[in-house]
Amino acid sequence: MPRYDVVIVGAGVIGCACAYYLARAGVRVAVLDRNQVNSGASGRNAGSLHFQLEYRLIQNQDLLDRQLPFLLPLTLAGIEQWRSLPEELGVDIGLKMTGGLMVAETPKQIALLRKKSEIETRCGLNVEWLSGDEARQLQPGLSQSVQAALFCPDEGHCNPRLLTPAYARQAEAAGAKFLEPCEVVDLARTGGKWLVRCRLVNGGAEETIQAESVVNASGAWASELALKANLHLPLFPVALMMSVTEAAPKVLKYLVQHVGRKLSLKQVSDGNILVGGGWSAKLQTSAKQGAGKPEIRLDNLQKNLAAACDVLPAVRDLNLIRTWTGITGITLDHLPVIGQFAEAPGFYVAAGGSGFTYGPTYAKLLSEYILTNRQPELLKPYSPDRFSDLNMFMGQ
C-alpha cells in the first residue's frame, strides 16, 4: 500500500499550493483529482486580486465587526505573498498588481463607497478616493457615468491559467506526487492513519493509499468529500459565468470593479478583456460527481455585458469570443472554512471564500498548521469547528 504523510484531494490552487509548501518542508505528499490539475474553479475564475472590502461585509455590520480584526492581517499577508510569488515560483504567472478601482455610478452607490472608504482607512487599508474625473484621468476610457471611485494600489490580477500549474510544477520538483486522475471512493481512519480508497478515472482500478493526514481541497465538492469521511460540511456549489472578448488595443490598466453592480473588468497581456463579477449560471441538478456543465444564462450574460459597457463603453464594439462557467463553493456565513475537524483528527479542509485572491495564503497557512500542528492565529475565524453542532454524531 502506498504511504504518504499527506494526501491532498483536489488539484486546484489550494491543493497544489499546499502540496508545494508541504513538499518544500520535506513532507511526503500525494495530490489526487478526478479531473486534471487546474480544471475546476481555480482555472475558470476571472483572476481578480481584490483586496478592498467586499460588498456583503459593508452591508452586514455584525459580520464586519467580527471579521475586521482578522481581515486586515490576512489582507496584508496576502498582498505580501502575491508580490513575492513570481520570484518564488520562478515563472511568469501573468501577475499585474498595478491597482484596482471600485467605481460608483449613482448617489446611493457613492454613499456606499464613502462608507467603505471610511472603514478601510480606519483599519489601515491603502485606498484613495477619486472623483469621476480623477478616475477617468487615471483610467482613460471609463464612462462619464462613473461619478466616483476608490483606488487600491495593491489590487490587480493574476492569470488563473498559469498560477496553479506553476505551483504544481514546483510541488512536483520538491517531491510531491501527482497521481493519475482518480476519484475518492471512501475515507476512513483506523489506528490513527487515514485510508484513502480511490478509483482510477481511466480504467476503474481501485487502490488504497495510507496517509497521516488528508487535506480536503476539493472546492465546491468539499462537502461531498467530507461526507466520505463521515463529516458534515455545509458548503454549497455556486455556478458563475465569465466572459472574454476578442483581443483589443490596450485600454485597461487596472482591475475595475463596481460597488453596486456585479462587475469585474480587466485586460490581459494578449489584449482580451475579461468580464466577470459573479453572475450566475444554472447548476445542473445532476451536478453530483462534477458531471453536468452548468448552463449559461443568457439573460445574466446580457446584464453582465451591459454593466461592462456602462462602465467601459469600448467593450460594446468588441466581439464576445467565449463565455464559460465555473463552480465555486460558499458557506452560510460566506467565510471560508480552513482548518482541522475536531471530530476527525488529521482531516483538514480549505475551501470557500475568495479562493483565488486568498488561495495561496490559505494554502500557506494551512501548511503551517499541518507542519506545526498548531492553528495559526489568522485561521481562527475560519475553523470548521463553527459547524461542530452538525458533527456531534458524526466523525471518525
Added chain:
Amino acid sequence: MNYDVVIVGAGPAGIAAANILVEQSLSVLLIDEQARAGGQIFRQPPKGWTVKNWLSSKIYRDGINELRKAEANSLIRWRFRTTVAGISRVAGAEPAFRVFAEDANGVCEIESRFLLLATGCHDMSVSFPGATLPGVMMAGGIQAFVKSQQIVPGECFVLVGTHPLQIIVADQILKAGGKVAGVYFGQPLSRFLRAFKAPATLFRFSGKFLFFLGCICRVLLAGVGIHFGRTVRRALGKEALEQVELMRLDSQGQPTASATQAVAADRLGLCFSFIASSELARQLGATVRWSAPEGGFLVEHDQWMQSSVPGLFVAGEITAVAGADAAMEEGRLAAFGIIRKKMGAQQCTEFTTQIDAVTRRLQKHEQFSTLLRALSDPEDIPKTLLKDEAIVCKCEQVSVGDIHSMLTDNQFVSTASSLKLLTRAGMGLCQGRYCQHILVRLIAEQRNIPEQQVGPYTAQFPSKPLAVAKILEWSPESQ
C-alpha cells in the same frame, strides 16, 4: 418562434430530412450560415446569377433534385446567413431546445421540440513551416470560390494532400481558367490501385468512378502532373507564398533522404481530410467517439440517429465523414426517427418500406465511403509535417514546439481542454476548430494514451465570435 424541429445546416442531410418532416405536417425551420441552401457540396451561385454547367455531372443529380424539392416546398421555413451561437436544453417533460441564433440584424432565440444537427465538416488544417503565409489555403476554401462564382482565387495553384477531392478541385480550377502547377498525393499510387481489389464496389459506384476518371483525364490532358509519395515540407515566400517545397515520402508516409523540390506557386491548396463540425452537439453534452479517418470526434447516435441527448438528432458528416449521398440517407433516417418519437412507434408502421429502403441505400453508400477512406486516409502524414517551429494554433500563435515543451514540463496534463487552458491553443477566434484535431493527436502520442481519453476541447458558447452590441440589443420578451 416555436417549431417542432429546428435543423441546423441546409446541406444534403438537412434538406433531405426537411422534405420528409414537412410531409408529416411537422413545422420545420432550416438554419444555415450561407445565403442559399445546398451546403458545401451543392454550393449555389448567388440568387439571380447563373454559372454555366454548374455541377452538371450526373453524380450530383439526386442531391440537386432533393435541393430543388426543398426549395420549392413552401412549408419549410428558412433562415439563411444565420449562425447558431449556442443551444440550451429547456427542462421539462418534453425534450426541448432553445436555439440562440445570430444574423445581420441581431440575435434571437428559437424554441424547438426536436433538434437535428446536420452541421457537416470542414477541411482538416495541417501545420508545417510557412503554413501561415498568405496564399496557403484549404482546398475546400478554393473550391468554394470556384464552384459557386467561378472566381479563381489566385494565379498558379499547387494542390497537396491525400484526398481525391484535390483532383476534382484541380479540374474545377482549370475549367474556370486558372493554372495548376501540380497535384501531389502523400500516399503511394499503390494505395489507390487497391481500389481495384474491390471491383464490386467500383462497379456499383461506376458513375462516381467514371466521373473521377474524367477529372483525372482532363487534369492530365491540361499538362498538369499528378504525383504520388510527395507532400509539402515548407511554404516559402517573403510576405506571401512564392514557392512550395516538396519532399518525398516512403510507403509508410515517412520522409526519405532524397532531395526536396521547389515549385513556384502563389496558392497552395491543402486537401488531406475532413473534420466533423461537432461543436454544437458537444455544447449540448452529446457523447462523441474518436475516429481519425472518419473525421475526429464524431457524435454517437442510435439506429434512429438520436444522440445521447434525448431529442437531439444528428445526420451527415458529424456522425462520420461519408459524403453527400450517405448524408441524405442519414437525414431521412433522422426524420423518421423524429416522426417516430413524436407519434409513437405504432403510428409509424406505414413508413416501414421507406425506412428499409433508406437503410439499404445507407449500407450501400457506406461501402463506398469505407473504400474512399481506405484510399485517402492521411494516417500519420499530418504528424510527419510538424516541425517545432510550425504553428499549430494560428489564432493564438502557439507552435508545435510550445506544445511539446508544455507537455514535457507539465506531466500532469493529459487532456485537450487542460492543454488549451495552459497554452491558449484553441482559445482564439476559431474556437479551436482548426487546431483541435492535430493537438489531440499530439497529446495522445506524447502521453501514449488513446485520443478518446485525451478528449476534445470543451465546446463553449458562442460557437463563433458574437458582437457584444448584438447581445445588448437582444430583448427576450419580444421574441
